[in-house]
Amino acid sequence: MPIKTIIFLFFIATLNCANLCLAADGVNEKSYGQSLTFDSKKGNCLACHAIPSEPKAVFPGNIGAPFAKIKQRFPDRAKLRAQIWDATVSNPNSSMPPFGRNKILTEQEIDQVTDYIQGL
Amino acid sequence: MKRKLTFILATLLLGACIGAKASPVEDRNDLITYYKQIFPDIKFEDYIYGTLSMNTSAKSQYDDIMAFPPYAIDLDKGQKVWESPFKNGKQFSSCFPDGGKNVAGIYPYYDKATARVVTFENAINACLRANGEQDLSYGESEMGLLTAYARSLSDGMKINVRVEGVDALAAYEKGKAYYYTRRGQLNFSCASCHVNNAGKFLRGDQLSMMIGQASHWPEFLAGTDIVTLQKRFMQCNRNTREIPLKANSEEYNDLEYFLTYMSNGLPMQSPVYRK
Numbered sequence: 001m002p003i004k005t006i007i008f009l010f011f012i013a014t015l016n017c018a019n020l021c022l023a024a025d026g027v028n029e030k031s032y033g034q035s036l037t038f039d040s041k042k043g044n045c046l047a048c049h050a051i052p053s054e055p056k057a058v059f060p061g062n063i064g065a066p067f068a069k070i071k072q073r074f075p076d077r078a079k080l081r082a083q084i085w086d087a088t089v090s091n092p093n094s095s096m097p098p099f100g101r102n103k104i105l106t107e108q109e110i111d112q113v114t115d116y117i118q119g120l
Numbered sequence: 121m122k123r124k125l126t127f128i129l130a131t132l133l134l135g136a137c138i139g140a141k142a143s144p145v146e147d148r149n150d151l152i153t154y155y156k157q158i159f160p161d162i163k164f165e166d167y168i169y170g171t172l173s174m175n176t177s178a179k180s181q182y183d184d185i186m187a188f189p190p191y192a193i194d195l196d197k198g199q200k201v202w203e204s205p206f207k208n209g210k211q212f213s214s215c216f217p218d219g220g221k222n223v224a225g226i227y228p229y230y231d232k233a234t235a236r237v238v239t240f241e242n243a244i245n246a247c248l249r250a251n252g253e254q255d256l257s258y259g260e261s262e263m264g265l266l267t268a269y270a271r272s273l274s275d276g277m278k279i280n281v282r283v284e285g286v287d288a289l290a291a292y293e294k295g296k297a298y299y300y301t302r303r304g305q306l307n308f309s310c311a312s313c314h315v316n317n318a319g320k321f322l323r324g325d326q327l328s329m330m331i332g333q334a335s336h337w338p339e340f341l342a343g344t345d346i347v348t349l350q351k352r353f354m355q356c357n358r359n360t361r362e363i364p365l366k367a368n369s370e371e372y373n374d375l376e377y378f379l380t381y382m383s384n385g386l387p388m389q390s391p392v393y394r395k
Contacts, residue, residue, distance in 0.1 A: 061322045061323045097305075097307050102305050
């Protein structure tokens with residue numbers, strides 16, 4: 001087996017392990033949702049939304065409203081998830097990217113982001 | 121009957137929103153009115169400064185930098201190319217009225233004979249070809265440096281792009297349609313950022329208004345990295361996660377035609393520094 005393939009397989013194995021470890025741990029689950037929210041290649045929500053309760057959320061954009069009291073504003077989790085999945089359903093002119101419809105995030109990732117946002 | 125009326129009203133409203141049936145003059149006036157509401161304190165002439173017009177301290181920093189621009193040496197290179205004779209002994213200045221002074225503001229224009237939009241870069245390459253020289257690549261730094269100098273001969277000229285006749289209007293409309301169409305995985309149109317969210321922050325970047333954007337190209341990003349207007353289109357395409365088009369593609373030329381028309385009446389300045 002060429003060395004490149006071995007390195008690649010090792011890489012995949014570590015990734016899988018990382019996923020499993022994360023899934024097994026509730027605290028990490030939250031931080032995984034948070035990192036998806038922050039990651040500029042994933043949710044990149046900070047490009048448009050501030051998170052006032054999170055000191056790590058520096059230099060946020062202001063195109064969308066800050067994430068605060070989300071549970072009050074979205075008592076129904078399904079509605080919150082739907083907003084993230086495709087914001088253009090409730091507002092055709094929305095500037096918010098349709099994370100589910102355009103497969104910017106996977107279904108599982110959308111769940112993780114939803115859970116994290118709902119806790120804010 | 122009532123339904124029909126609602127339908128007509130809705131269509132009219134929609135038309136007003138995206139300006140579907142409006143003339144270029146109306147399009148421009150509508151946008152000026154819109155930006156005046158968002159930026160009541162910014163003078164129209166200052167739209168050429170884009171986000172700098174929204175931030176006094178950044179603008180005064182910019183003024184300081186422009187007093188001793190870091191790209192001065194690069195601009196000299198452009199001047200040298202502009203002034204060097206071709207193999208036949210002629211120079212670029214022979215291809216333009218008044219040696220190329222105060223000419224850049226009419227570009228892009230619609231050329232009936234070839235049925236296409238002609239950009240200033242096209243005119244530079246036409247000049248090279250007419251004199252038996254090789255074209256320069258569009259969007260590359262050689263073209264950027266040369267046009268940085270060539271356009272500087274038109275500093276202060278008011279942009280004066282004309283859309284006259286059915287075919288010119290069709291090219292303008294294509295550019296406009298491109299501007300307002302959502303694309304890319306992130307589903308943005310140019311207007312999503314520079315019209316609907318002008319002045320707002322996308323993470324750390326404040327978004328400039330579209331009017332004024334075409335007045336000052338090329339830019340030296342970070343002082344020395346030269347960027348032509350169509351290179352900037354490519355960067356913004358990448359913001360939406362879509363594959364950029366090629367410099368000098370018909371789509372980009374039509375887009376540049378539309379965008380530059382929208383900056384009509386504003387003074388040109390080339391090149392400029394941007395962060």
